Each structure stands twice: as C-alpha cells, then as structure tokens.
Amino acid sequence: MSLCGVVLLCIVCIHQVRSSEEDITGYSGQSVILKSGADRSWNLTRIQWSIYQNTTFIAGFKNGEVVIYKFWTHQGRLELNIKTGDLTIRDVTVDDSMTYNVALVTSDGWRSQSKVHLTVRESLKTPDIKTTLHSLIDNKCYIALECITSGKNVNLSWTPDDEFDGSYISGTPNSADSSLVVFGSFSGNRNITFNCTASSGQQTMTRQMTVGCSDEKQKCEVCTACSSCTSSVMWAIVLTAAVLGVSYLCTKYKEKIIQACPEGPLNYIRNISNTSLGFCGFQEKQDTA
Incomplete structure (x- = not known):
C-alpha cells in the first residue's frame, strides 16, 4: 500500500x-x-x-x-x-x-x-443560628450569634444587612470549622438582620436572623420579677398577721379558757364541742337554774 x-x-x-x-x-x-x-x-x-x-x-x-x-x-x-x-x-x-x-x-x-x-x-445544608448573648446596656444593644453547619470543608461567613451602622466581629470558637460566632453592638431600640452564609465548592446556603433590644422587653422582665416578688411578700404578710392574731387571742382570753376548762387548755380544745365556749367567740359559761 x-x-x-x-x-x-x-x-x-x-x-x-x-x-x-x-x-x-x-x-x-x-x-x-x-x-x-x-x-x-x-x-x-x-x-x-x-x-x-x-x-x-x-x-x-x-x-x-x-x-x-x-x-x-x-x-x-x-x-x-x-x-x-x-x-x-x-x-x-x-x-x-x-x-x-x-x-x-x-x-x-x-x-x-x-x-x-x-x-x-453531599448537598450543602442550610446552617442553623442560635443566640448566645442579647443585652441592652446604657441604650446600647450587645448581641452574639453562633452559626452552625454540618459537613466537611464548609466555609462560613457573617454579613449584616445594608442598614447596619454598628460594629461587629466574627471568629471561630475553639478552632472548630463547623461554627462561626459574630459579636455585634449598635445603639437604639431597633432590630437588625445578620446573614450567615455556608459555602462549599459551587454551593452556597444562607440563613438570616433578626435580633434587637427593646426597652419594653426589659421593662416587662422587671415587671414580671416585681410581680413575683409582690406575691411572695403578700403571702408573708398574711401568714404573719394570722400568727399575730392567734397569739393576741390566746393572750387576751387565756384566763377565760382556763376558767372554762380547769383541766387545761389542751383538754379544752379536745372537748371544745362539749362546752358552750366557741373557739373564736369565747362566750362565758352561764349558770343554769
């Protein structure tokens, strides 16, 4: 060929x-x-x-x-x-x-x-967010959020919304690559939104959380505590008044109880139903013809 x-x-x-x-x-x-x-x-x-x-x-x-x-x-x-x-x-x-x-x-x-x-x-899952700090001090709100994800080789990042004008910083706790914490502070009684984004390869998943501090919430917490305290104090007052009242009655009518029941107050109490004295009235025993 x-x-x-x-x-x-x-x-x-x-x-x-x-x-x-x-x-x-x-x-x-x-x-x-x-x-x-x-x-x-x-x-x-x-x-x-x-x-x-x-x-x-x-x-x-x-x-x-x-x-x-x-x-x-x-x-x-x-x-x-x-x-x-x-x-x-x-x-x-x-x-x-x-x-x-x-x-x-x-x-x-x-x-x-x-x-x-x-x-x-494996498909990337939407991360979870939990609040670890939420406090209002001197009209300034302090928050801490933790973003948690599952899977290997997943990168996490925090970003606030466009209207955020405070300060924030994020970091990884205990050198773990499965979570990322953000600390933020801002003034005023308002809410702000933070976004946690998980990325792996060409996949990205984002979850949002809106947090804020409110004077009303703080007041409600104080009112709840005061209400619980007031209830306890009222019960203490009632019990104290009852004890003092019984002591006063016993002191005032001691002689009458002894005269009405020479065998002793305890026997009198046991046999009170057989006498004409009432425990609360203490009417004197009258002679019968």
Missing part, C-alpha cells in the same frame, strides 16, 4: 470514530445530565450507555425504541434524550460516582465513543 493510501485510510478512520472524556460534579438529591458529546447536526440511530467498563448496559436507543435497563443501581432514575444522546440521572447519590460510557452511531455511519466521569458530593 502506498503512502497516500495509508494517509487516506487514517483520515477515514478518524472521520468514522470519535472519542472524548469529561469530568462533571453533582450534588446528592439533585439531577445531573451526562453529555454524550454528539454534534447537533447528527441524526442518531443508536445510543448505548453503560457502566463498569462496558459490561453493564443501563440505557439505550435502537431501532427507534428507547430501552431503560432495569439495573438496580439506577432503577427508575434515568431519562434518555434521543436527539442529543444525553442521559439524565435524577436524585443522584454518592454511590452514583463512577465512569459512564456512551457509544453513538449516526445515520451516515459516524461513530462516537465518550466517557463521563461523575463525582457526586
């Missing part, structure tokens, strides 16, 4: 077979689209997606029909686009991270083979 024939054969082979590789990243719970690499002008007559080094078919298109193979790893989550050859995987999980192979055939004999390396990461 001449040199020109070899070159022509190589050109034909390159024209007939095309291959490519692509790396993509997805996040758990979302949908990802695996690109087949097909040209828009192609009329695809056959599409074959497979995993595990071309030993397991998961989706295909042949003789005008779409076939979704019932393989357990992707069952019920695949959708094939017969125009582009792209494969959509819904509700991806970390277990979907692997290499996917696709083979294409066009109506005019073009062939294409591509690989898509899919990496699925």
Whole structure:
C-alpha cells in the first residue's frame, strides 16, 4: 500500500470514530445530565450507555425504541434524550460516582465513543443560628450569634444587612470549622438582620436572623420579677398577721379558757364541742337554774 493510501485510510478512520472524556460534579438529591458529546447536526440511530467498563448496559436507543435497563443501581432514575444522546440521572447519590460510557452511531455511519466521569458530593445544608448573648446596656444593644453547619470543608461567613451602622466581629470558637460566632453592638431600640452564609465548592446556603433590644422587653422582665416578688411578700404578710392574731387571742382570753376548762387548755380544745365556749367567740359559761 502506498503512502497516500495509508494517509487516506487514517483520515477515514478518524472521520468514522470519535472519542472524548469529561469530568462533571453533582450534588446528592439533585439531577445531573451526562453529555454524550454528539454534534447537533447528527441524526442518531443508536445510543448505548453503560457502566463498569462496558459490561453493564443501563440505557439505550435502537431501532427507534428507547430501552431503560432495569439495573438496580439506577432503577427508575434515568431519562434518555434521543436527539442529543444525553442521559439524565435524577436524585443522584454518592454511590452514583463512577465512569459512564456512551457509544453513538449516526445515520451516515459516524461513530462516537465518550466517557463521563461523575463525582457526586453531599448537598450543602442550610446552617442553623442560635443566640448566645442579647443585652441592652446604657441604650446600647450587645448581641452574639453562633452559626452552625454540618459537613466537611464548609466555609462560613457573617454579613449584616445594608442598614447596619454598628460594629461587629466574627471568629471561630475553639478552632472548630463547623461554627462561626459574630459579636455585634449598635445603639437604639431597633432590630437588625445578620446573614450567615455556608459555602462549599459551587454551593452556597444562607440563613438570616433578626435580633434587637427593646426597652419594653426589659421593662416587662422587671415587671414580671416585681410581680413575683409582690406575691411572695403578700403571702408573708398574711401568714404573719394570722400568727399575730392567734397569739393576741390566746393572750387576751387565756384566763377565760382556763376558767372554762380547769383541766387545761389542751383538754379544752379536745372537748371544745362539749362546752358552750366557741373557739373564736369565747362566750362565758352561764349558770343554769
């Protein structure tokens, strides 16, 4: 074979077979689209997606029909686009991270083979915020908020709203990378909003919290404390008056109780129902004819 024939054969082979590789990243719970690499002008007559080094078919298109193979790893989550050859995987999980192979055939004999390396990461969750300090001193509000997140390699940041005109500083407690605290101070009885943003890769999630200090709240807390104190004092006064009243009665009518019941006050109390003296009235016993 001449040199020109070899070159022509190589050109034909390159024209007939095309291959490519692509790396993509997805996040758990979302949908990802695996690109087949097909040209828009192609009329695809056959599409074959497979995993595990071309030993397991998961989706295909042949003789005008779409076939979704019932393989357990992707069952019920695949959708094939017969125009582009792209494969959509819904509700991806970390277990979907692997290499996917696709083979294409066009109506005019073009062939294409591509690989898509899919990496699925855990989805970023919205951080939580809790208040650790909230105090009004000399008409100045002091607050401390802690932003907490889960997951690895997550960056946290605090930003106030545009109307904030006080001062704030943020830092990580105990060198932990899963939380971030912000300390802020501002004057006046008003509310301000702080935003905590968690970011990881291309994902960002933000949670807001509005805090403030109010004189009314402080007054209510004082009123509540005073009300509780007043209630206790009133009970103490009532009990003291009762004790003093009983002592006064016992002292005033001591002689009458002894005369009415010579055997002693205790026996008198035991047998009070048999006498004509009332415990509270202390009427003198009258002689009977």
